[in-house]
Amino acid sequence: MRGLRTMAAGGALIVTLWAPAVGGQQSQGPPQGPRGGPMERRGERHPHVRAAMHALMNAERQLSQAAHDYGGHRVKAMELIKQAQEELKDGLEYDRTHEPEGGPPVKR
Numbered sequence: 001m002r003g004l005r006t007m008a009a010g011g012a013l014i015v016t017l018w019a020p021a022v023g024g025q026q027s028q029g030p031p032q033g034p035r036g037g038p039m040e041r042r043g044e045r046h047p048h049v050r051a052a053m054h055a056l057m058n059a060e061r062q063l064s065q066a067a068h069d070y071g072g073h074r075v076k077a078m079e080l081i082k083q084a085q086e087e088l089k090d091g092l093e094y095d096r097t098h099e100p101e102g103g104p105p106v107k108r
Contacts, residue, residue: 046092053088056081 044050060081066074 056085
């Protein structure tokens with residue numbers, strides 16, 4: 001499990017550092033609300049995880065449009081993005097199905 005977390009973290013780092021250079025533009029981040037702040041779903045418990053998922057989707061899109069393969073590193077980065085996305089989905093599912101530490105289950 002530790003290896004997966006390390007790979008996911010590595011993928012996120014690659015995305016953060018490489019995607020803007022490859023795509024030629026900065027990540028847009030989470031959708032903006034009418035007053036310029038990040039839009040959050042009503043009652044969203046994990047806005048940072050959702051924002052990270054959005055950033056990973058954007059990075060994946062940018063890398064898929066890249067003109068070069070960079071010696072296989074672009075494909076490897078895209079694989080790591082997929083792994084990071086799965087880890088985030090698994091984390092949200094875990095949170096949904098387990099009670100919080102030190103308290104009763106949350107009604108959702």
